Amino acid sequence: MSKSPNLCDEILFEKFYKQNFKAANNFAFYKCGSSSDSLDLLQDSFAKIWENCASINYLKAKSYLFTTINHLFLNKVKHQNVVFAYQKETPNYDKDNHSPEYLYLEEEYKQQLLTKIAALPAQQRQIFLLNRIENKKYREIAELLNISQKTVEKHMSEALKNLQLKTKFSK
Amino acid sequence: MENEKYIHQWMNDELTSEELESKIGFKELEALKKLSHYTTHINVPKENSEEAFQNFQQLKKHKKGKVVNFSVVFKVAAAILLLIYPTYYFVTQNNSTTITTSIAETKILVLPDNSEVVLNGNSTISYAENNWNEHRNINLTGEAYFKVAKGKKFTVHTQSGTVQVLGTQFNVQDRTGFFQVDCYEGSVKVTYQNHEKILLPGKIIQILTENKIQHLTTPNKKPSWILKESSFNQTPLFKVIEELEKQYDINIVLKNVDNKTLFTGTFTHTNLEIALKTLTIPLKLTYTINQNEVIISK
Numbered sequence: 001m002s003k004s005p006n007l008c009d010e011i012l013f014e015k016f017y018k019q020n021f022k023a024a025n026n027f028a029f030y031k032c033g034s035s036s037d038s039l040d041l042l043q044d045s046f047a048k049i050w051e052n053c054a055s056i057n058y059l060k061a062k063s064y065l066f067t068t069i070n071h072l073f074l075n076k077v078k079h080q081n082v083v084f085a086y087q088k089e090t091p092n093y094d095k096d097n098h099s100p101e102y103l104y105l106e107e108e109y110k111q112q113l114l115t116k117i118a119a120l121p122a123q124q125r126q127i128f129l130l131n132r133i134e135n136k137k138y139r140e141i142a143e144l145l146n147i148s149q150k151t152v153e154k155h156m157s158e159a160l161k162n163l164q165l166k167t168k169f170s171k
Numbered sequence: 172m173e174n175e176k177y178i179h180q181w182m183n184d185e186l187t188s189e190e191l192e193s194k195i196g197f198k199e200l201e202a203l204k205k206l207s208h209y210t211t212h213i214n215v216p217k218e219n220s221e222e223a224f225q226n227f228q229q230l231k232k233h234k235k236g237k238v239v240n241f242s243v244v245f246k247v248a249a250a251i252l253l254l255i256y257p258t259y260y261f262v263t264q265n266n267s268t269t270i271t272t273s274i275a276e277t278k279i280l281v282l283p284d285n286s287e288v289v290l291n292g293n294s295t296i297s298y299a300e301n302n303w304n305e306h307r308n309i310n311l312t313g314e315a316y317f318k319v320a321k322g323k324k325f326t327v328h329t330q331s332g333t334v335q336v337l338g339t340q341f342n343v344q345d346r347t348g349f350f351q352v353d354c355y356e357g358s359v360k361v362t363y364q365n366h367e368k369i370l371l372p373g374k375i376i377q378i379l380t381e382n383k384i385q386h387l388t389t390p391n392k393k394p395s396w397i398l399k400e401s402s403f404n405q406t407p408l409f410k411v412i413e414e415l416e417k418q419y420d421i422n423i424v425l426k427n428v429d430n431k432t433l434f435t436g437t438f439t440h441t442n443l444e445i446a447l448k449t450l451t452i453p454l455k456l457t458y459t460i461n462q463n464e465v466i467i468s469k
Contacts, residue, residue, distance in 0.1 A: 014224060017220070017224050017227065018220045018221070018224060021218075021220035021223060021224070022220060025216055025218060025223075026215050026216065029215060029216050035216035035218065038216060039216070039218055039223065042223075043223070043226070043227055043230060046227060047227075047230065047231070050231060084213050084214070085213070085214045086209075086212050086213060086214055087212050087213070087214045090209070090212040091212075093204075093205045093208045093209065109205075109209070110209050113206065113209050113210070114213070117210070117213070128210075129210065129213070131182055132182075132207055132210040132211060133210060133211055133213060133215065135184075137183050137184075138179070138182075138183055139183075153179055156179065156182065157175055157179075160178070163206060
């Protein structure tokens with residue numbers, strides 16, 4: 001007889017908001033590369049959920065949220081330039097090598113990588129960053145984006161190719 | 172296609188680095204690891220969910236169940252402001268009154284609320300006459316003595332700081348590199364950058380620079396220049412000289428004299444010889460007068 005919880009309940013909604021805020025905000029950020037835009041997207045998406053609270057199944061609300069972010073992104077900000085930056089303290093890959101030449105090459109590598117990531121198609125970038133930064137498994141990403149795991153794999157391969165890893169796949 | 176499968180497994184933590192290395196080789200694994208390493212250090216947003224939720228609540232309230240697009244609201248607000256502000260500016264600033272004194276000249280004026288201002292030499296005040304009883308705001312450069320009638324807040328703005336009172340008598344001096352407020356009656360609030368100070372009767376605040384703020388006292392009931400004399404309390408010599416130059420419209424040259432020597436005393440505005448004597452004798456200096464130029468030396 002237990003009724004499934006309903007997001008029109010203020011307390012439940014607040015809990016839902018705070019639980020999903022960070023992940024959803026990063027999710028939007030990977031897509032559009034700007035923290036103010038990602039927050040806008042997020043607030044609008046939460047607002048959509050609030051508007052339709054009665055018709056949304058609580059258990060599916062999370063995936064609804066992420067899907068909404070995706071849709072709103074397509075409607076609103078997909079045309080803009082994407083820019084990424086590193087955290088203030090970014091340790092080099094080889095922490096022990098301090099030769100000027102190495103430091104210079106690493107700096108160059110980092111900048112190239114940022115540019116290449118920014119240049120990826122939004123979906124590829126999002127999947128790549130969700131996997132690399134947030135350690136999300138392909139299965140989880142597929143769930144979030146409402147796509148198949150195979151599609152995630154495909155996007156990931158494309159992303160790695162576009163980032164021009166020295167790694168050459170097969171052949 | 173084999174390698175790709177292993178890389179996907181590694182990306183999902185289903186394959187260790189050692190296992191992957193045996194499949195794709197050391198060099199490729201290193202490249203992959205390096206790419207991963209730098210990717211994880213990309214700066215991600217640090218918004219805090221509590222704060223964001225508060226903002227969200229605001230949005231929610233504005234329209235029930237529907238969120239207003241903030242940027243549109245701001246654009247509209249900005250457009251309205253742009254339309255209104257020039258009109259407002261025109262109406263409020265149009266009938267402002269400005270009074271200026273030249274060197275060695277003083278002026279007495281009465282404000283719309285019967286407050287009195289005595290303007291010392293080389294000074295300017297301006298104020299807007301409309302709305303005077305609501306906002307008693309005065310802009311001052313130079314020095315003036317105020318005798319404020321009781322009423323709403325009375326504010327004097329200067330480049331250095333602002334002075335606020337309700338009803339009192341006080342003197343404000345704002346000259347280059349020197350800001351001094353003397354309070355003779357009631358109490359006065361002085362704001363200088365981040366500093367705020369309430370002056371009680373008989374107290375003086377003297378500000379040379381932000382770090383050099385002095386609190387002094389005065390036994391006088393009125394500023395000395397109103398009585399046609401200038402008095403100083405531990406004031407650097409160059410300030411005294413400036414005042415002397417202003418009162419007599421002369422040029423003073425210091426020769427081998429430290430212009431930061433502190434001077435305490437009074438000089439009259441009516442006789443240059445006597446004024447120079449009261450300044451030089453205590454400091455053991457001598458002076459010579461050449462028409463409009465005075466040379467002070469040891």
